[in-house]
Amino acid sequence: MSIVECVDVQKTYHQGKVQVHALRGISLSIEKGGFVALAGPSGSGKTTMLNMIGGLDQADSGRIVVGGKVFENMNQSQIADLRLYNVGFVFQAYNLIPVLSAIENVEFVMLLQGIPADERQKRAKAILDEVGLENKYDRRPAELSGGQQQRVAVARAIVSNPSIVLADEPTANLDSVTGNGLLKIMKDMNEIKKVTFIFSTHDSMVMDYARRIIYLRDGQIAKDKIK
Amino acid sequence: MPIDLKMAWRNIWRNPRRTFLTIAAIAFASIILVFMLSFQFGSYEAMINSSVKIQTGHLQIQAPGYKDKQSIHMVVTDPEAVGAFLNNSSEVAAYTFRARAFSLVSSEERTYGIMITGIDPSSEAGVSTLKTSIRRGKYLFEENPNQEIVPALIGELLARNLQVGLGDELTVLGQGRDGSIAASVIHIKGIYRSGLDEFDRASIHIPLQQFQDIYSMRGAIHEVVVVGKSLRQVPEIKKRLLAGIKTTDSKSSLRVLDWMELMPGLRQAIEMDLFSGIIFYIILIIVVAFSILNTFLMAIIERTKEFGVMMAIGTTRGRLTRLLLIESFSMTVIGMVTGAVLGSLITWYFQVNGIDISGSSELLSHYGISGRLYPKLSLASIISGPMAVMIITFLAALYPALKIRRLRPVEAISHV
Structure with missing residues (x-):
């Protein structure tokens, strides 16, 4: 069963007078529970594709369906709700809220969902324990290493049990040991919680973990490899 | 403490020097306003009482x-x-x-x-x-x-x-x-x-x-x-x-006339003086409002990426706007209260000891006041100036706060 369905998705950016064709009619389908990497060189369209799936950006044409919901039939507020309840994000630069502690960052999404404080705390602590940050609840992002921050970001992305986690180059700022540890955590989450992970990456280690690699080049799918 | 308040409080201290300067500007304006309004009210009352005692009384009954x-x-x-x-x-x-x-x-x-x-x-x-x-x-x-x-x-x-x-x-x-x-x-x-x-x-x-x-x-x-x-x-x-x-x-x-009717010149002089004072106060408050505006425009530029991420994970634009307004309101309240307290203390000192105005004010000497003048603290002089500062700075903060509503997550996240 597909969790993501894209049909002939096109996107063109305007940089001054220059038109950049970021996506040129991409069609793909990603199964629920997948561990998928969108790979390719810079400018190939992988981050744009991830943004489209996450509803952060709108396609010029084509059809995107996430969790059975068709984006073209939804307004911005509905897409924002879809992001809140169904999609988790992990960014290359961690992008935690700097004024909140690790546990507050993880709780934040649940707070937006209206989950009671007791429940939030219980779940946030449990997920931070799972990613190996049991003694770092009250540390602010500036007091954590890059790897620890990215683990908080993963915890934040999966704590509210989304259907999909979109991870944009999650290991790019990490050393190989830390990156490997993080990928193991995400793989475990994928296997245990059945959360679908979609990465944009050109890190070979991520591709090693991925069960499916979709290679993009110049806004088109160059190769779709299922291991 | 609600998360919005917690975040707002921590955010305003992310750049302590800038926050301190902004709060100091608000406090300074509030001090000036409390003192000047008390000084004006005190001098008006002295002018009125002096003129009333020399000439007309508070009221007259006449044909x-x-x-x-x-x-x-x-x-x-x-x-x-x-x-x-x-x-x-x-x-x-x-x-x-x-x-x-x-x-x-x-x-x-x-x-x-x-x-x-x-x-x-x-x-x-x-x-x-x-x-x-x-x-x-x-x-x-x-x-x-x-x-x-x-x-x-x-x-x-x-x-x-x-x-x-x-x-x-x-x-x-x-x-x-x-x-x-x-x-x-x-x-x-x-x-x-x-x-x-x-x-x-x-x-x-x-x-x-x-x-x-x-x-x-x-x-x-x-x-x-x-x-x-x-x-x-x-x-x-x-x-x-x-x-x-x-x-x-x-x-x-018989007619009953109050001091304003009996001494229209005095009333007009007070109105003129108050009017020119108000123009000065408005200019002062606008300068402070620009300081707040600058602080928050800078905050938005610095935190655009953060706002983008917050939107990406599900924060609504309304909540971000509210967060910024809480931040501006907090800074304004701190500045306003500090200014009102310090302004009241300074004014109280001069209310007790007086200010030597001998030969310095033609207007006051015209109404029989010379020597020392005593500012008069009142609820109106303590509250009205700082409240005006609060309202105008809050309005100034609305512009950057509403600017957030036009942010698009994908552009905000890629903001450098």
Whole structure:
């Protein structure tokens, strides 16, 4: 069963007078529970594709369906709700809220969902324990290493049990040991919680973990490899 | 603590120096406003009280049209009935009767046209500062009004112009209420200096009873001068006098005029001064508002990526706007409260010790105030300025806060 369905998705950016064709009619389908990497060189369209799936950006044409919901039939507020309840994000630069502690960052999404404080705390602590940050609840992002921050970001992305986690180059700022540890955590989450992970990456280690690699080049799918 | 408040509080201290400077600007504006408004209110009250005590009282009861025409024929015919009513009015602190006539007064050397005022020496002392303004000689209180000699008090400047001194005689020539010629010789018993040049240059006071004889007043007077227990009570006293006075003199329909009607020049001077003050305050507040605007525009530029991420994970634009408004409101409240407290303390110090204004304010000296001036702290002076700062800075913060609503997550996240 597909969790993501894209049909002939096109996107063109305007940089001054220059038109950049970021996506040129991409069609793909990603199964629920997948561990998928969108790979390719810079400018190939992988981050744009991830943004489209996450509803952060709108396609010029084509059809995107996430969790059975068709984006073209939804307004911005509905897409924002879809992001809140169904999609988790992990960014290359961690992008935690700097004024909140690790546990507050993880709780934040649940707070937006209206989950009671007791429940939030219980779940946030449990997920931070799972990613190996049991003694770092009250540390602010500036007091954590890059790897620890990215683990908080993963915890934040999966704590509210989304259907999909979109991870944009999650290991790019990490050393190989830390990156490997993080990928193991995400793989475990994928296997245990059945959360679908979609990465944009050109890190070979991520591709090693991925069960499916979709290679993009110049806004088109160059190769779709299922291991 | 709710997460929005927690985040707002932590956010405002992310750049402590900038936050401190912004709060300091708000506090400084609040201090200036509290002090200046208290200073203005204090000086206005001093001007009013000084003018009221020298000249008009808080209120006057007169015949209709007397204020404009100053005709000797426009009289209060039964002052005793009015006095009886005033005696029963608890808000009235004191009152006195006066009669006035424009007359020519001559010394051996010179002649001037001036206002002769008949006063009841005893009750006048409770209403005006005339008695305490005597610089040479004695007040009329100690004289016997039944004597043939008409004792008089004369303004220092008038005495100088007429080239007379204590014990000298002056010839007075005017018109009586019945149209007859009013003529008398008065003897200078006291010379006063009120501080109000206009008053000291053109007035002579004699006992009311003798004034009534000289000017054929037949017991009538021109003004019942009333002083309330405080300036704030004037409107209430006026309302009660208007209602009560109808029963005492229904024929002449006496008028009750308050100090603003009696001294329109003073009221206009206060309004002008307040108006120019308000323009200065608005400029000051706008400068502070720009400081807030700058702080938040900088915050938005610095935190665009963060806002993008927050939107990506599900934060609504409304919540981000609210967060920024809480931040601006918190800084404004801290600055405002600090400023109001410090401003009140500084003002209180000067309220106790006064400010030396000798020779520095032409406006105030014109109204008989010289020496030290005392600012007057009030709820209005403590609250109104800082509240204006708060409202305007809050409005200034609305622009950057609403700017967030136009952010698109994908562009915000890629913001460098």
